[in-house]
Amino acid sequence: MPTTVDIASSFIEGAPPGELADVVADVKALTADDPSVISSIAPAFQRYNEQQLATVKLPGASQEVVISEFNKLDDGRYFDVESSTSFDFDHVTQKASNAQSYVLESKNEDLIKSLLKALGKHASEHYPSCSYGVYPTENDSAVAMVLVANRYSPNNFWNGRFRSVYQFPVSSSSTVTGKIQVDVHYYEDGNVALNTTKPISISIPSLSAESVISRIAAAERDYQEDLNRAFVQLADGAFKGLRRQLPITRQKVEWEKVGGYRLGQDISGGKGR
CATH class of the missing domain: 3.90.1150.210 (F-actin capping protein, beta subunit)
Known part of the structure; x- marks a missing residue:
């Protein structure tokens, strides 16, 4: 049976583009009785950032660099070839710090x-x-x-x-x-x-x-x-068939007010009978 950590990890790894912070906030809300969950799912954050090619601005720089499995160093830091820089990366906040000069050896x-x-x-x-x-x-x-x-x-x-x-x-x-x-x-x-x-x-x-x-x-x-x-x-094709057609007025129906419509006049645009 999946544990709380397993479920929370799946939420993190399934976060849509640009919405990781929103998913983290939801996970925190759902696990408010166990604040240790976020730290427990650190591997999921790392997998997400490396697989999704997360990008980050280095301190004092304007261009964003990539986080991936290929530019990870043994000490958990990452490096960027173009700027000759290595840096720490917080996988939860997606922030870089402690940038240092780096020489590529290959x-x-x-x-x-x-x-x-x-x-x-x-x-x-x-x-x-x-x-x-x-x-x-x-x-x-x-x-x-x-x-x-x-x-x-x-x-x-x-x-x-x-x-x-x-x-x-x-x-x-x-x-x-x-x-x-x-x-x-x-x-x-x-x-x-x-x-x-x-x-x-x-x-x-x-x-x-x-x-x-x-x-x-x-x-x-x-x-x-x-x-x-x-x-x-x-x-x-498929999407057109699913789309709700507009009424004869060519305006969207305000469904939250549907109880106040007079069917013959307000929706069809004609006079009520």
């Missing part, structure tokens, strides 16, 4: 930095607001590339996140593998979530950074076009 350092430059150009051309990173993987056998673009609009009751993660074995293969994930939450007078995952396997004709990122850009463009077509089909 036999693939030149490739990492050239990929980082090419990925930055791709990001600035195609995503209005995003964070990205390129890191060596364990044992330096491959290079990992990550990109995350967030769009939060809570005033309009929706939030969304685009994530892509790729790995490129530097010596044994000319194939980039990874996945693209899109998560959108819409919650005005309802609760609709879109969660998609697209596995990616791309053959690279040459090992140049420009060639790798060019193929990644093409894969992301193709997937976004597929999503756009799917959205159009949903809007014209």
